[in-house]
Amino acid sequence: MIPIAWYLALSGILFSIGVAAFLIKRNIITVFMSIELMLNAVNLSFVAFSRNWSQITGHLQVSGQIFVFFVMVVAAAEAAVGLAIIIAVFRARNTLNVDQVDLMKL
C-alpha cells in the first residue's frame, strides 16, 4: 500500500524535468520531445487522481482515464503535424537550432 500522493509527486518531478528540457534544449526535435514528456507527466497525474476518486467514492470511476485516452489521441495527431512542421522548417532554413529560427522576432 503506497499513498497516491507519491504518484502525484513523481508526476510533478517528470513535469519539471520536461519544463527544464523545454527551456534548455536547442534542438527543435528535442524541444518537441520534452513537450511529450510533460504530456506524459500530466497523464500520470490524471490516472492517479482517477484512482484516488475510485478509492474515495468506493466504486470504479473512469473519467480520469477517459481524459488520458483523449490526451493520447490528440498527442498522436499533434506529433504527426508537429513533425511535419519540423520537416518544413528544416527544408526552408536548413537548420534544427531554435535560435536560428527566429524570423518573427523583432
Add this chain to the structure above:
Amino acid sequence: MHLALFIIFGALCVAGALNLLFQRHPINSALSLIVVMSSLAVLYLLLGAEFLAAAQVIVYSGAIMVLFTFVIMLLNAGEEQRTHGSKMAYFAGVPGAAILVSLLTFIFLSNRGNFAQARIGDYIASTGDLSRVLFRDLLLPFEVTSVLILIAILGAVALARKEH
C-alpha cells in the same frame, strides 16, 4: 511488492527523463524518452489502468516514438550546439524548474493525508468499463476526435510535401 515496483519504475522514469535532459544527441534523447514512456505504462498498470497501459505502449512508445526517430534519421540531426540563447535559458530554466519541482512535491507530499492509499489489484478498469463510458456517454467527442485525426493526417501530408 507494490512499493518495490513503484520505486524501480519511478526511478527508471526519472533517470530516463534526466538522461533526455543531459544527452546532446537527439537520438539518445529519443531512446531515453522510450524508457520513460514504457515505465509509465507499468505505473498505469499498478494504478489499475489496464487499457491505458496497453495504449501507452502501442501509441506512445510505439507509434509516436517511431515517428520521432524516423524524423531524426530523415533530417540527419547531429549534436546540438550551445549558443548564446541557451546560456540564458540555462540560468533561467534550471532554477525555475528546481522551484517548480520542490513546490509541486511539497504540496503533494504535505497533503498526502487527504489522498487515499493505493493497493495493487483494486479498482482495475478493464477495457469494457472504459468503452461503456466512451461509447455511451462520450460518443460525440469520440467521433469528433476521429475527424481531428483525419484533419491532422491531411495537414501532415500537406506540410511535409516537397514543393515544386
